[in-house]
Amino acid sequence: MTFEELMEQQARELERQRALSRRIYCCTAAGCVSCGAEAVRKAVAAEIKSRELDGTMEVCGTGCMGLCSQGPLVRTSDDGALYGNVEAADAAALVSAAPADDPRLAQRRIDTSTPFFVKQKKIVLANSGVVDPERIADYIAAGGYQALAKAVAEMTPREVIAEVRASGLRGRGGAGYPTALKWELVAKQPGATKYVVCNADEGDPGAFMDRSVLEGDPHRVLEGMAIAGYAVGAQQGYVYVRGEYTLAIQRLQAAIRQAERERLLGSRIFEDTFQFRVDLRIGAGAFVCGEETALIASIEGRRGQPRQRPPYPPESGLWGKPTLINNVETFANIPPILVNGGEWFAGIGSAPSTGTKVFALAGKIVNTGLIEVPMGTSLREIVFDIGGGVPGGGEFKAAQTGGPSGGCIPAEFLDTPVDFESLARIGSIMGSGGLIVMDKTSSMVDVARYFMEFCMEESCGKCIPCRAGTAQMHDILTRILKREATRADLEMLERLCVLLGETSLCGLGQTAPNPVLSTLKYFRREYEELLPAEHSAAGGER
Amino acid sequence: MSVKTLVIDGKAVTGRAGETIFNVAWENGVRIPRLCHVGGLSDVGACRLCLVEIEGQRKLAAACLTPVEEGMVVHTSSERLKEHRRLILELLLAERNHVCAVCVMNGACELQDLAAELGVDHVRLRYRFPKLGVDTSHERFGQDQNRCILCTRCVRVCDEVEGAHTKDVFGRGSGSLIINDMGGPWGESDTCTSCGKCVQVCPTGALFSKGKSVAEMRKDRGFLKYIVTAREKREWIR
């Protein structure tokens, strides 16, 4: 396909959509599907058919619309109205002349002028809930693949990297490593064979940001990867996606097929000599396989265990070749950066954390679901304005970010801006975007124990500090909760935190102590209260 | 061949480019503790006992995997490192069932030796007492999971030197096990050549020759060097 053809396709599809009197968008992402979204979509489709409205109305499934707690969600294109808790029985009303006047639907209408909607800023999720992820035409209509066209036709690889550098984009996989720096490292490696890998392993408990992006807008990720391939000189990409994400896998497969058919992936992309293929590699769901060297081992068909770095993947990655590994959300940010310019992106958020971040809100919060906010938004705005606060008038106690590698942030830091540096300063990390809210009823020791159990079960077993240390820490935390631990045990727990942090081989073991460290830092009293009063070693039988 | 000059524990030493800190230190009489490293096999950096401090670097470095660099200043036995090593040994001793008094390797075990050398006189952690098996199906050798420290020396020697790849790691975390082929009895393995290399490199009583009773098992620590030298230099010397 040429650039002109791409623009024609866009115009044609937009024309087609404009000719319709209404498109009815049904969220068919996992959250809504789990509460009956498929039945809604089918009912609407059947209603359109039975009323012979085929040429004038259509129903399309979309990615997550964000307010998962009120699913299934449906949006009508002509008036932009959003409805929650929709049922199949609402189908007739949805295709009627004025759905908003239907008394049942009117009750289910969601006010989109609330902070939940207006305080968000959607870049990564801009298409989620707006395009049909199974139709490439929808993505093209939304301006898709124009960034790739621009890169290939008008920019040198060096200029692409310069644009990414100007954006200030940092990796969304957790550590916040500057994306342009990584691209440069791979680009400057000699040799014709290089790889681009998209890390879609997403194993943190409660995290579903990447899954949402893949399910809701798979072409965006593919486009980002192709641009990266062009910039670093790679011709082959892999998406490493966990096997549990069946819908994401289906949609990615379909998207790759469509893009290849349209010559947007494969050879002679935009009539250029640039070629780029993408294949999927399915992971078996081990958390540690998200660690880049374990991920590489897994793609190569070996046991998914980390190895010592250096060498880092940009020097020696897949099959010993220079390899660029970025997170799903990182790649999803690339097309808009090329279209709108790095400067535009750098203007959003709070430097040195630019752009937006997607979070999955969970726990004791009214609006559980997926949100996207500018970097630097305060925790208070996220939890109270966007998240709607603690349900049932409960009192906020702490927010956990960064999953098993992260920490708990107490109420006194609610005004902390959520960006890489600020979170690190208060003992947590941004992580990949899980955000769990806890109220007064939560035991922070139990929270620490929960994450330690996760790390213990996910430790690959290669190095001793993590393999045996997480098990010991879990044992101590369990005994503390049972009031069977002593002060000496608590000291040992802290000692093990240092050991794991300083001696573990990979990030899993190195960061496994973080939930313990941060709860000890801010909620030490809860630990102390569980220790026996007397100083001596606890007696009694276990 | 380019030569690197560096300082290890206050001693000016030289090493070849590409040589590891571990090797250069040992060649110069600085005995960095180790359990997973064994000369002649690839290194995995799993036991973390060889971690050293390198001036100017925030993170500790595994000596067995870090090549020497010009001007490096390395410390191998600060109090912090010793305390880390002690705790790592305690973690190992508590992880499985190490009852030295009734172990075939009593008196010649690398884990037991290191614990003594580093002053581990008791284990501050709770012993975990996992229920693990002993495989005596092989006609000449036995495998006792209770004594295994998962250093993977056996896996590597079987793959890299014998070329059989009978042994591998199964499972994850503390539940990991060294298995033979697909996990069946060692004696029924199709691939094992009964060469005994795994038994000789195993640092503990996890792999032993049959017929050895308590404290009777002794291992030939020199054989691997002999084979590797023979292969690389065609010198059949011991």
Place this chain on the structure above:
Amino acid sequence: MDSLERKVRVATAWLGGCSGCHMSLLDMDERLLELADRIELCASPLTDYKDFPPVDVALVEGAVANQDHLEHIRHIRANSKILVSFGDCAVTGNVPAMRNAYGVEDVLNEAYRANTSVVVGVPVGNAVVPRLLGRVRPVHEVVAVDLFLQGCPPDAQAIHELLAALVEGRRPALEGRRFG
């Protein structure tokens, strides 16, 4: 410790062990006599623990394996200035703790039902036979321990060094000792 002013009061005790450590103590032979001038042996496994007197040093052999041991060791701790874990059973749990991987029920069944010709019943603990603990534990898991002397048994030389040092009021030189 105030040395030489008066004899050092020493006691030895015996929990879940095989008495091997005590045998090793006797192995000191004539050096035992040297020490005897400076040591007063106040209690030994043959005395009733309820009468365990206040001492300077207690050498405790064996792991904590039953209800009696538990009471005994607490009493000893309360009555000794320096408590020494004496030998591997006390230090690590050693052989007595090998049952921990199986659980007390299974072990009792195996010993008193499955492998006996005459089944007389499984001892559950009473005035005569103390109840077994669910888990055999090294001494320092139950009470604070001041010194550890590994070995199964510790050799006479090490025991001598330990006692001599305590008599002389210095830290014993026990570096490089191994388990087993």
